[in-house]
Amino acid sequence: MRASVDAAVREQGLTLVVVEHVLGPWIDLVDRLIVLDASGVIVADGPVRETLATRHTELVGMGVWVPGAGAPDPLPVDPALVGAPHLGPAHPRQSSEENTRSAVRPRRMFSSLDCLEATPLTVTRRTATVDGIVTERVAARLEEPLRLAPGELAALVGRSGSGKSTILHALAGFLVPAKGTLRVGDDEDPARLEPVELARRLAWIPQWASSTIVTGRVLDEVLLTSRQLGDDTPGLEDRARGLLETLGLGRLADADPRHLSGGEMRRLAIASAILHGPDIVLADAPPPPATHDQAVIDRAHQVHHLDGQPREAPGPHGRPWLSGRNxxxxxxxxxxxxxxxxxxxxxxxxxxxxxxxxxxxxxxxxxxxxxxxxxxxxxxxxxxxxxxxxxxxxxxxxxxxxxxxxxxxxxxxxxxxxxxxxxxxxxxxxxDRLGDELAQRLRLPDRFVVAVAAALHRMQSFGDIWTEIARARKVRGIGISWRRTKSVVRHVIALTIGLLVRSLRSAAELAVAMDARGFATAHRRSWLRPVTWRVRxxxxxxxxxxxxxxxxxxxx
Structure with missing residues (x-):
């Protein structure tokens, strides 16, 4: 991807602006480095290598990932803020001080030595075509057994599409593996746990942090799972505020979580997942354990490599006559x-x-x-x-x-x-073909056509988003009683609002992307392929x- 960007910049004489935390891969592609502090004030501005050399110590202290300086130190977190802590075994590559900061286990104790255990897993997905053909393919494989004791960190690594999130969903009990078994604690399958017990045992941080938002106030969002579990211990709210302060969200305690930035939402999702002290935290990238972050991988007790599954060979030839029509x-x-x-x-x-x-x-x-x-x-x-x-x-x-x-x-x-x-x-x-036809044959405005095509694409993912939000509610201890109308109505309303929020954010991002590509000003556009009309x-x-x-x- 970086090579493609570099080629485009050089061949077309473009100006390149990159917003990035990890500088190393980009320093050969840019000429100027601008550094903002936590309040958004420019604190460094100049040629890349010169600025990195002269401001090295200051930038490292700010948490900038300066090439050659190693990863920034982990943020110290008071273990007392997260349940009643118990330190796990030290990592062989960590000092005792590092272990005290990062290997924290909540208060519950299992009678078994393993907190999470899984045999080699195979997860499959079923898809159906318009003409009713149902196929089942392997979506992800965990090739090696996974056994985690309290205080240990495992990392699932692999290229995009290799099945990291899918395996994580299986570990959370959202998907039932076609092969293999897993358990949390004393031989309990997470797929069979009720929402409250599931929330007590594990936490899940999805890739889309907005999926976990349930309340209308940041502080209430952090407290939600603890309250669902009936936690009335003194100082609970103080611990929640302390956790928010640690993660740089203290000033936003009374804000609507849906108005936070993407990074703030991720930190809120972490705080909401760990305050009640779950035994297991399943975090999708970012942050770990399903991750591309080498600094996290280096600190892991176990690293499991996932390989993308090859596409199955196509089935018997022969498509419906209507397939491919204009x-x-x-x-x-x-x-x-x-x-x-x-x-x-x-x-x-x-x-x-x-x-x-x-x-x-x-x-x-x-x-x-x-x-x-x-x-x-x-x-x-x-x-x-x-x-x-x-x-x-x-x-x-x-x-x-x-x-x-x-x-x-x-x-x-x-x-x-x-x-x-x-x-x-x-x-x-x-x-996609519909957009081509509307723009080229009916001469409809390009901006309108692309927006419609993109909206239709997004609508196809509504079912997945709905499922993700439902899973987030379940793992936070919010159950649903299908025998009680009020419970069902509340559940549907919550899922609908969550879907609406995700859709509005996607629409805002799409609008910015379209403006960045000239749809607001360009009067003539090129199209990937010409439209066709055949006899059929x-x-x-x-x-x-x-x-x-x-x-x-x-x-x-």
Missing amino acids: PLALLAGAALAVPAGVASPGWRASIVLLALQFVLAVAGLTSRRAGLFRPLRALAVRLLPGVLAALSVAWSTWLLGGRSLDLAATGFTRVLLIVLPSAVLLPFIDT DSVVVVASMMPLLLTLLFRR
Whole structure:
């Protein structure tokens, strides 16, 4: 990545500004070094190597990662702030003073010697395609057993995509391994622990620190898990404030945690995870144990290397006929179903039209690879919300229309006529190609087009974000009773707000990124690939017009 940046800067005469804590990899690519202190005031500004040489001691003291000076010393943390501490065994490469600072174990004692133990693990993920093909692939492997005693640190290392976060999720009990076993404490599987007991045993710090935010006040966020566990020990709030001060967040104790910067959110997530003194802390990069940070790896008692899993060979050839069709053709086909459904003269005609739509769906969905049953089963799942909507319309029509079954059946079939083509066609739309078509063929504004395409991409990750926020609540001791309506409503509201916050932050970042790429000022843009319209795309539109034409014939 750095080589690509360097090449672009040199070949195109660009100005490069890098914001970075670790300076070493960049000093050959930049000419000038500007250093800010904790309050944002410039304290050093000059040629890179000269500034590093003349201000070496001062910069190291500020915690700047000066090349050749080694990693900054760990921040001293009073163990008394984190539960009731008990020091673990000293690391062979650490002095006793370093061990006192970094190897702290909370107050609970296990009867077994191991705090966390896992045999070699294999974690798989299942994915389903539009035509109903379900595949299962290996997402991550932990090749060696992992056994951690209290006070020890293990690091999971590997390139991006090697499965570090996936293994961490398995250790937390969020994912059940396909092979291997794990336990916390006395032979207990974390996947089977109730939220309160899970929170008592372990803490999880996700990559997106905003996922863990539950309250509207920084101090309450730090205290939340302790309160969920019924901790009423004297001085709890004082310890929370002390931990915030240590992490540089003391002045923000009464602030809304959602308004913090990214770095402040990460530190808040750490404070919220450790105040109650869990036995195990599972931290996704940053910080450790799933990490790329060499300074952390050097301090680890165990280092487990993960290798990315190779992609499985593709299955039997043969894609659905609708795969790869022009997005505008697919949108047009879905839109043409609306007038057909509205204009249908009655339920008998609608059944004929539904039969025609079903035949067209079978022709577009089936393939040698998927056969007939699997695509139709996947279609039935996608149609379920539409069927519920159709039943609702039928019931209200029957209730308000003199309890006429004929009117109810007409309402039911008309709704199905409208939603069936959408359930068939829209899942095949490629959002990148859609953006190309909207900008090049329909001449819509570039900024609008890219924003829409990016939003559609982000929407595809909503399910993962929802799951991550739910996991964060569970591991902080916030349970849900499916038998109590109030509990379910509170849970859904909390997840929705968390999803909204993440979405708004992503939207703000996208807006800045687009402005940085000239979308606010550029009037002409280049596109990666030209748009195309083939005969099969025209066939999609013509086939979608057939129900509408039949509707017009029925009404004559």
